[in-house]
Every structure is written in C-alpha cells, then in structure tokens.
Amino acid sequence: MTFIYDLGTDVGMVRLLLNDVDSATAVFDDAEITAFLSLEGGVVKLAAAQAIDTNATNEALASKVIRDKDLVTDGAKVADAMRKHAATLRAQYQASVEVDDTYFDLIPFNGPRRGPELIF
Numbered sequence: 001m002t003f004i005y006d007l008g009t010d011v012g013m014v015r016l017l018l019n020d021v022d023s024a025t026a027v028f029d030d031a032e033i034t035a036f037l038s039l040e041g042g043v044v045k046l047a048a049a050q051a052i053d054t055n056a057t058n059e060a061l062a063s064k065v066i067r068d069k070d071l072v073t074d075g076a077k078v079a080d081a082m083r084k085h086a087a088t089l090r091a092q093y094q095a096s097v098e099v100d101d102t103y104f105d106l107i108p109f110n111g112p113r114r115g116p117e118l119i120f
Helices: 009-019 030-039 045-062 073-096
Strands: 066-068 071-074
Touching: 009 030, 009 045, 030 045, 045 073, 071 073
Parallel strands: none
Antiparallel strands: 066 071
16 A cells, blocks of 8 residues: 655645545555546545545445444444535635636737628
8 A cells, every 4th residue: 555645745635634644544545545636637625525425435334333332433423524524625625716707807809900701
C-alpha cells in the first residue's frame, strides 16, 4: 500500500480533508485517492467527499449495530455523520464556484467594419 502524506500535493490535501493521515491506520492508498481525484475532475474537496462517502458505505456495511456488554457501536450513525461531512465539503466547493450572474460585462469589439451579411 503506497502512502504519502504531503500537503503540497492534491493527494495529501485529500488525505487531510478525510482525516486519513496516519500510514498505520490508512483507509485508502495513494492510487485510490488519485482515482477519486480523477473521478471528480481533480477537485480536492469533491474527491475527499467521494472518499468519505465510500468510507461511510463501507462503515455501514461492516459495522451495523454491535452491542457487547458496555460497548455499543452503530455503523449507520457513523456513516450518517460521515455523509454529512461529505455534504459539507461539496457545499463548500459549490459556494466557491458560484458566479454572481446579476450583471454582465460589455466587451468592446474593434474588428473591421463590414456591411450586412448576405442571406440566402
């Protein structure tokens, strides 16, 4: 499993956002994170959100609800919290790319002046 945690790379930034920063307990290897980046057009926050959603699905499928004496785990609740985190990352990305369409710019065109076009 290849694991490099370098915040100077997109893979490292995805790792930071999904809190997969310890090589001993890593959930995803570098190739998988690179695949998430590829699927999400190289957008770090969207790739991290997809990785979190994938991890949430794995958590829900594997953990379910387990009770053992004083210990209770609930995979569905953990997965729900993870999906909310992924939704937050997607909303942050969306907010960063929204365009204010309440105005428009006029761009002057100073090309050669011609007569009317010939219409058939």
